[in-house]
Amino acid sequence: MTQNSAAEVLRYTAFSADPRGGNPAGVVLDASGLDGAAMLAVAAELGYSESAFLTGRYEPAGAGSRTGADSPDDAAPAPVRGYTIRYFSPKAEVPFCGHATVATALALAERDGPGELVFSTAAGPVPVTVAREGGELRATLTSVEPHVARIAPDDLAEALAALDWPAADLDPALPPRITYAGARHLVLAAATRERLADLSYDFARLETLMHRLDLTTIQLVWRAAPDVFHVRDPFPVGGVVEDPATGAAAAAFGAYLRAEGLAPDSAVLTLHQGEDMGRPGTLTVELRAGDPRVRVSGTGTRIDA
Structure with a gap:
């Protein structure tokens, strides 16, 4: 599929610092050119339990800005970065996926640096903080109301x-x-x-x-x-x-x-x-x-x- 070939697919594992552990997920940081069928095809080809697709940027409502997780106290506040996201298993779209959220947040942190993120999911907004702890990046997501x-x-x-x-x-x-x-x-x-x-x-x-x-x-x-x-x-x-x-x-x-x-x-x-x-x-x-x-x-x- 032409659409699939244009998307860079990253592979991350979440909840383990060892690539042989945790839960692997596909991550597409720019899925703006993919429709739902193309995303499902990528997820099916990968075969992981879920894959995540960032479909665009947005300004989180009332997010303001906060000091970045790795910034000194006197650093300029870092803006909260907002993204729309979709999740697909090999068979269907799902409203929310925790491990693919963590994987995506870590991929963004490696590209842009740690800090505050908000993902707009089908289930609602999910804030994620990525910080560096002892040389490792660690992501913390906050669920929607359960x-x-x-x-x-x-x-x-x-x-x-x-x-x-x-x-x-x-x-x-x-x-x-x-x-x-x-x-x-x-x-x-x-x-x-x-x-x-x-x-x-x-x-x-x-x-x-x-x-x-x-x-x-x-x-x-x-x-x-x-x-x-x-x-x-x-x-x-x-x-x-x-x-x-x-x-x-x-x-x-x-x-x-x-x-x-x-x-x-x-x-x-x-x-x-x-x-x-x-x-x-x-x-x-x-x-x-x-x-x-x-x-x-x-x-x-x-x-x-």
Whole structure:
């Protein structure tokens, strides 16, 4: 496709400083010449769980300007940079993707320097701060306002059947919920690490249920400590069996923990994902008292083509 050949496609991994870890994403910093079909074709050719496309610049409403993350205190304020962004899995467009947001922010920081960004997504504006910490760039996104809902018993039974998880294998301390922070995810908590590690599911059956419930992933979790979790995210609606590190689901999970009283209003949580796939990554989730939004941060690095 002629349109595709004109777009420079970068490859980054998010939530790991090792290109062999974390979640890889395609990043197109200038997708102004691509339509939706062309973006989907790029994402399908890459085969990553999601790819991000910057379609233009804009002035964030009320953003003003702030001191750049790496600027001395007496430096001139750095403007907040605003971009419109779209996300595609190999099969469809999605409203929001955390790891591709982090990857894109890091790519922009390497090109233009660290600082404050705002991405205009289909789910709403998502601010991102990129700072240099100990020689590494680290991006922190702030989610749209989240919400949490119960799942109908019949839908829960169907999800467990598709996963081949007996209900007795669930952790009763972490109830199943549908949670949203830019995209919808079903949280299911495993009672043991062994249950989480044993993932073999009916792809078509789970995909059908997820389309009906408008779910982006199923977030499977195991609580290793009060503030440490191991997570996995089946993603059949995106055309891949499993997502290696899922920033959108991490934000939604933070909202879930707070809504269910399973984490304090102010907390820093660590999520380990990708270990069972051989692509380990670490996502840091921050809850702040008085702010319903959830912050998700991580490192990343460019992947050589």
